[in-house]
Amino acid sequence: MAKNANEALLHAAKIGCLRGVKTALKAGADIDYAQEGNELTGSRIVRTALFFASEAGHADVVRLLIRKGASLTKRSTDTSAPPLLIAASEGHTKVVDLLVHHGATLDTRDCFQRTPLMMACIFRRADTIRRLIELGARVDLTDANGLTAQGYCELNVVGFGCVPKELMELIQEALRTKLLKCCNPTCGKPGYRSTLKICGQCKLTRYCSRDCQRQHWLAGHKMCCGHDAYSEDMIRRDFRKFQMRKYCVL
Structure with missing residues (x-):
C-alpha cells in the first residue's frame, strides 16, 4: 500500500x-x-x-x-543535482524563487561543480539569470572545468541562441563591482567580502547581520545548512558514478 x-x-x-x-x-x-x-x-x-x-x-x-x-537537498543520482539547480536549468523562475525563499542554498552545485546560475546560462534562461543575480548568486565561481557563468554565456551551445547583450552586461557589471549580497532573500543587501559574514556551518551563505542569518535559518535554511556542502571526495565519487552510467548506456 x-x-x-x-x-x-x-x-x-x-x-x-x-x-x-x-x-x-x-x-x-x-x-x-x-x-x-x-x-x-x-x-x-x-x-x-x-x-x-x-x-x-x-x-x-x-x-x-x-x-x-x-x-530541498535530496539530489538526483545522475548528476547529483538538487531541485534548485534543475529548476534554474529549465528556466522556472517562480520555482527558483520559492526554493530560495524557503532556504535552498543559492550557489549549490552538482557533480560537475555547476551552480544554478551556470545552468541557467547554459540553457539561455534569461529571466532566471536575471533573478538569480538579483537574489545574490555569485558570478565569479568556477566549475570543474574552470568555466564561470560568463564563460557559459560565451559558449556556442548547439541548439541555443546567444545570451541577450543586456544579460552579459549584467554579469560583467557584477564581476566589476565585486559586490556580493546578503543571502537572506528578503534582504539582499549588497556588500563586500569584508563586510558580509560567512555562515560558520555551511560556509556557502553570507549575511549582512545576525538577524538576517536568523531569519534565513527560520525560513528553511536550517534544513539545508551543512547538507549542500560538496567535498572533493563527493565530487570525484559522483562524477565516477555519472561516467559509469554513461558508459553502460552507450
Whole structure:
C-alpha cells in the first residue's frame, strides 16, 4: 500500500496534479521517496517528488511539498543535482524563487561543480539569470572545468541562441563591482567580502547581520545548512558514478 502511495506521489508531482499529491500524502506516501527506474536503459535514476515538480515548473506542487517538509537537498543520482539547480536549468523562475525563499542554498552545485546560475546560462534562461543575480548568486565561481557563468554565456551551445547583450552586461557589471549580497532573500543587501559574514556551518551563505542569518535559518535554511556542502571526495565519487552510467548506456 505504501509503495503504491509513493509511486502515486511521484506520478502526481511529475504531471502537476496537486490533488493527486495531497491524496498520496494522505495515503501515507513518503514525501522524500525517490525510486524511479528507467525502463529504456535499465539504469536507476533516483529523484524525489520535489525534484520532478521543480523540473516541470509546477509551482503549486512545489509549494505544497515544501510546506509538508520535503527535503530541498535530496539530489538526483545522475548528476547529483538538487531541485534548485534543475529548476534554474529549465528556466522556472517562480520555482527558483520559492526554493530560495524557503532556504535552498543559492550557489549549490552538482557533480560537475555547476551552480544554478551556470545552468541557467547554459540553457539561455534569461529571466532566471536575471533573478538569480538579483537574489545574490555569485558570478565569479568556477566549475570543474574552470568555466564561470560568463564563460557559459560565451559558449556556442548547439541548439541555443546567444545570451541577450543586456544579460552579459549584467554579469560583467557584477564581476566589476565585486559586490556580493546578503543571502537572506528578503534582504539582499549588497556588500563586500569584508563586510558580509560567512555562515560558520555551511560556509556557502553570507549575511549582512545576525538577524538576517536568523531569519534565513527560520525560513528553511536550517534544513539545508551543512547538507549542500560538496567535498572533493563527493565530487570525484559522483562524477565516477555519472561516467559509469554513461558508459553502460552507450
